[in-house]
Amino acid sequence: MIKRLGVITSGGDSPGMNAALRAIVRTAIHHNVATFGFLQAYQGLIDNAYVELNSRSVSNIIQRGGTIIRSARCKAFKTPEGQAQAAANLTALEIDALMVIGGDGSLQGATKLAEHWPGQIIGLPGTIDNDLWGTDYTIGYFTALDTALHAIDKIRDTADAIDRVFLIEVMGRMAGFIAEGVGVSGGAEAILVPERPVDVDVLIQDMNQAKQKGKVSFIMIVAEGAYPGGASALAHLLEERSGVECKPCILGHVQRGGSPTALDRILASKLGAFAVEQALLGVSNVMAGIINNELVLTPMEQTWQNKKSLDPYLFKIQKILSQ
Numbered sequence: 001m002i003k004r005l006g007v008i009t010s011g012g013d014s015p016g017m018n019a020a021l022r023a024i025v026r027t028a029i030h031h032n033v034a035t036f037g038f039l040q041a042y043q044g045l046i047d048n049a050y051v052e053l054n055s056r057s058v059s060n061i062i063q064r065g066g067t068i069i070r071s072a073r074c075k076a077f078k079t080p081e082g083q084a085q086a087a088a089n090l091t092a093l094e095i096d097a098l099m100v101i102g103g104d105g106s107l108q109g110a111t112k113l114a115e116h117w118p119g120q121i122i123g124l125p126g127t128i129d130n131d132l133w134g135t136d137y138t139i140g141y142f143t144a145l146d147t148a149l150h151a152i153d154k155i156r157d158t159a160d161a162i163d164r165v166f167l168i169e170v171m172g173r174m175a176g177f178i179a180e181g182v183g184v185s186g187g188a189e190a191i192l193v194p195e196r197p198v199d200v201d202v203l204i205q206d207m208n209q210a211k212q213k214g215k216v217s218f219i220m221i222v223a224e225g226a227y228p229g230g231a232s233a234l235a236h237l238l239e240e241r242s243g244v245e246c247k248p249c250i251l252g253h254v255q256r257g258g259s260p261t262a263l264d265r266i267l268a269s270k271l272g273a274f275a276v277e278q279a280l281l282g283v284s285n286v287m288a289g290i291i292n293n294e295l296v297l298t299p300m301e302q303t304w305q306n307k308k309s310l311d312p313y314l315f316k317i318q319k320i321l322s323q
């Protein structure tokens, strides 16, 4: 029976991490479990930097982006020495279970920690990328979609006003879920993702055909990992090859901030409470997720070894609906 629970928010922060932390702390308190937040993710485990969290510690944070226990990308934890130090600190503090809220890298780190520490480890999918296998959605994805979409709608106003092609770069170095989602919801004429090859000749042909059809704007959504050098490099090449003015717009880290949407708050609250309930049942080395609206557990390794696929139907209808 766990009595002392640790939690970290790790890697690329995402809107909803605070909502998940709040659910973890308050569910733990409901079951008479003490909670310790380690500051700056795995770095905090190595430095033994933590705060004990009570119900008031997580007041008024459900609506806040970022993470009150901060995050980090910690190189030291990629070494066995760093992992061993973290394990020793958890043991010395008599932590029984650790919640890791983060993306695929953080969950890889959790798998490594398990080689050094016998306590229970449960992952929660905290990343805007939505690229973790074992859950339909990750915490932060919905908010990042809405943030990017509001920017795209604004770009479309000026794209309609002046004859130009816009290439809007969204986050997703290794995965095109944000690009796929905002491409369809933003009515983009093209969606470029790391998972699919970019054919410049086809893009130019599509641009020309759109103009011949009388379309007054042409918007491409470019995932940052879809083309070497991203939207800026591709815009330069397309303008050079087509003679059409092509303007890049890099949305960048604005997609990582903002108040989480209702869907992200609901997802984070469900997964946080579920993770604590499962920890109380003794589970370990799994990630809590939601598939077809069912709460599920997935072995930790599978979440980052298996590749989640984009939705081919969205790419099919995007071509038809943007004609």
Ligand code: ADP
Binding pocket: 010, 011, 012, 013, 042, 072, 073, 074, 075, 076, 077, 078, 079, 102, 103, 104, 105, 106, 107, 108, 109, 110, 112, 127
């Ligand atoms: P994300 O979790 O958003 O994918 P990162 O890829 O930066 O972000 O991973 C977050 C942290 O997890 C890293 O900074 C590192 O501390 C830890 N980590 C990532 N991969 C590994 C690994 N293979 N072994 C040990 N720790 C890792």
Ligand code: F6P
Binding pocket: 012, 073, 103, 127, 128, 129, 171, 172, 173, 174, 224, 256
């Ligand atoms: O993993 C989330 C993410 O926002 C990716 O979409 C993006 O490529 C990366 O983090 C950016 O990393 P950093 O915040 O370290 O620049």
